[in-house]
């Protein structure tokens with residue numbers, strides 16, 4: 001039996017050894033998920049809402065345990081585990097409890113006048129088995145929010161947590177059990193990337209993947225062969241643009257937070273900043289000063305946690321070295337050793353790898369810009385399009401710049417906030433992903449959208465049915481002219497009447 005070890009980045013201790021699921025175990029899990037889905041998909045929305053409420057109560061009761069598990073698994077500080085992992089999950093639960101009935105209610109849609117008497121509507125039906133593949137940086141919320149969306153829509157779930165966050169995957173299964181979820185509604189499958197690929201091969205009905213762009217492309221390829229709809233939440237290289245008229249202190253604080261929250265291991269982190277020339281020197285110095293004040297060591301009270309994968313420091317140092325060799329200046333920080341200090345780089349330019357590649361760690365390069373047009377050009381000059389920020393006290397300028405930024409999520413004079421609002425769809429453009437979840441989009445993704453058109457069924461025939469005869473073409477044409485262009489009213493009315501009579505042919 002192959003196993004995976006979970007080590008804590010806090011002190012390197014072995015937390016637990018997890019057996020990697022075999023193909024046979026995965027097939028059995030899928031069968032159980034299908035059987036559970038058969039019954040669960042028929043449950044009414046009220047029962048699903050009760051399950052969400054029950055899960056919320058369990059999370060509130062277990063908050064300290066949840067935070068403790070997240071912290072020891074990821075090396076996060078406690079306040080961040082609470083604010084960025086537990087809080088978004090609770091907010092999402094409450095949001096769906098309130099809006100699920102409305103989201104799942106069949107809705108009527110308008111029909112063209114030519115189809116007078118026909119009623120049309122759209123219904124959402126649970127799609128089946130949802131496979132959720134999650135990463136290690138926010139192992140709780142990036143698994144829980146997809147799970148909540150999937151079960152709210154009536155699906156059953158197979159969760160494949162990151163191999164670097166297995167205890168959180170186990171925790172999630174336990175919480176669902178404590179909340180009284182039907183057995184096998186949410187099953188955690190332990191394993192690595194191969195396990196993820198093997199699960200896809202079993203043909204789930206939906207895949208929501210959160211992780212790197214490289215793996216996302218592989219998943220899309222594999223899913224395409226099986227025509228499984230995928231929602232991909234991938235990497236980012238989020239720009240933050242600061243104009244000289246922005247509130248200086250707020251922009252400095254916001255930049256430091258959005259770059260170094262979770263030690264920079266955030267898909268929407270500010271990983272390249274553009275500051276207007278006239279304030280560049282003063283601004284970068286203030287950011288460096290603020291960054292130096294961040295504390296690290298005690299997860300109960302400090303600002304910075306640890307790198308989930310300490311080995312990544314080497315790759316980050318490579319980016320810093322390359323930038324320095326091309327003229328960048330390190331204003332503060334160093335990534336050597338366990339107790340790293342976040343790095344702020346000035347005098348960078350768009351040709352350095354640190355301004356192009358996803359960083360996913362505590363490194364912030366800041367470049368200057370001369371005009372708004374230049375800032376927008378630089379911000380959009382990236383294969384990624386996950387998130388972007390603009391800071392200015394000029395509301396009109398903020399709106400204008402925001403409308404030009406190529407990103408799925410935009411924050412104005414704020415940092416990382418849009419992702420935390422459960423009613424806002426979340427997802428990326430360009431290589432940052434495909435599809436949206438959160439809000440209604442999350443329910444829609446895990447549903448089959450069914451269109452229904454209904455006739456009264458009272459007439460023996462219908463206008464468009466056989467036999468066509470010689471009159472159909474001119475009468476239809478006259479009627480179309482009246483409806484969609486300019487027609488002779490009385491001529492068209494006669495034609496429309498003749499068309500209507502066709503309903504009564506035997």
Ligand code: NAD
Pocket residue numbers: 133134135136137138142160161162163191192193194195196197210211212213215216218219232233234235236266267358360386428432433
């Ligand atoms: P990763 O792509 O290495 O792994 C993510 C998950 O995919 C893991 O569970 C892994 O086991 C699984 N996996 C790997 N290969 C697979 C395969 N061939 N088939 C199926 N599953 C496979 O990502 P990571 O290192 O865990 O996370 C960091 C990345 O995630 C960063 O690029 C970050 O930007 C991105 N991310 C994106 C978002 C978002 O919402 N857009 C959020 C968080 C993280």
